[in-house]
Amino acid sequence: MVDLNIDFGIFKNLMDNLYDEVVVWDDNYTLVYINKASYRHYGMSPEDMIGKKFHDLVKKEFWSPSVLPLVYKEKRVLSVIQKTYLGAKLKTTAVPILGRDGQLEFVVMNAKDWTEGEMNLEETVELEETDLSREIIYRSKEMEEVLRLADRLTNIDSPVSIQGESGSGKSLLAKYMHENSQRKGKFISINCASINEGLLESELFGYVKGAFTGAASEGKKGLIEAAHRGTLFLDEVGELSPKLQAKLLHVIQEREILPVGGVDKRKVDIKIITATNRDLKSLVKTQKFRQDLYYRLNNFELTIPALRKRRKDIIPLANFFLNEYNKKYSLGRYFTEEVLELLLEYEWPGNVRELASIVERLVITSDTETLSPKLLPTGFFLINDSSLSGVMEEDFSLESEVERHERDIVKKYYELYPSSRKLAKQLKVSQSKAVRLIKKYCES
Structure with a gap:
């Protein structure tokens, strides 16, 4: 006869290594067990989550919608499609475990990855869902401080400079600020180092009919004008030529542009966010970057810490x-x-x-x-x-x-x-x- 007695340590190791998420809640909204799928779904170890209260975890919006309160109330098996803030989509089934007196003692949940169009073998409840789409994923206090300041600067009209090493997420933070602002226009992004000076001027400021050989017959709207009532993100702003620095300063001060070859100025309402990997202070000292433009662009600074x-x-x-x-x-x-x-x-x-x-x-x-x-x-x-x-x-x-x-x-x-x-x-x-x-x- 097969011995079915399994040491708890072995059993726990088996559960920990399941691909699907397994969660156990007690009768008082306390998480008493979760396996290592917690890393994939929430970016947290089991040790970080076990012992936490349901309401504390929901407050941090790790997943949505939440089925646990309904299971406590109705004491029946329920399934729901959930999303986590790390982008996982889950089919979660919650099973109430009742004692002999009919009272709920535990709730056991199984959460498996779910894809659109997948057939549901059992009925799923539809619950109100919270939008968990986060533009920036973080858990550190350092990034929390950056985003807190970014939120304060989101709806001011003055330019904002984002500092940080290459690959740290400067463009993502710029887009975050735009999408959380009251501006209804577009988010326009351009890398100033990727385009030569002559083409960059026409790309930024546009041009009128007949401005130069090869110009479109009807002229072209520039990116600054295209960002009207929106946000213009200038990456690698330190690469701008002296001529374009002067024109950008005029845009900031006068809120207007003059297309290449044009005589009529056009008013623009834009939020300018800049970023660069170069030391602008050093460029100012060597007279490669205008001091007046530097102070206008760097009045408000955000610094993204390196990932390390x-x-x-x-x-x-x-x-x-x-x-x-x-x-x-x-x-x-x-x-x-x-x-x-x-x-x-x-x-x-x-x-x-x-x-x-x-x-x-x-x-x-x-x-x-x-x-x-x-x-x-x-x-x-x-x-x-x-x-x-x-x-x-x-x-x-x-x-x-x-x-x-x-x-x-x-x-x-x-x-x-x-x-x-x-x-x-x-x-x-x-x-x-x-x-x-x-x-x-x-x-x-």
């Missing part, structure tokens, strides 16, 4: 991109804990743009549903590990000798304990360090 300085945003962002690429390529990939640890430790010189690229790489190149560390680029493991610095200097005998002993030890223990978690425990190092050692010495 707001590490609480890494896992939510990674899972947001994971959900996006899973949908794009019709896949069901998910991160292992080892990968999440490595993502948290990496320095991200390319910021959010690099994170999106790495996640897409993992999703596309994986042959299995689980995304493992071996799919990450080699440089990913070495960039921020001081213990490995200098290992390539073979002429340094001490370093070479240390590496040889390290290899022997790692290989020996990995044969006895063939998992990163067990190896980490035996060597008394972090699991992410163990993953790097395995990749370096045991998989090459």
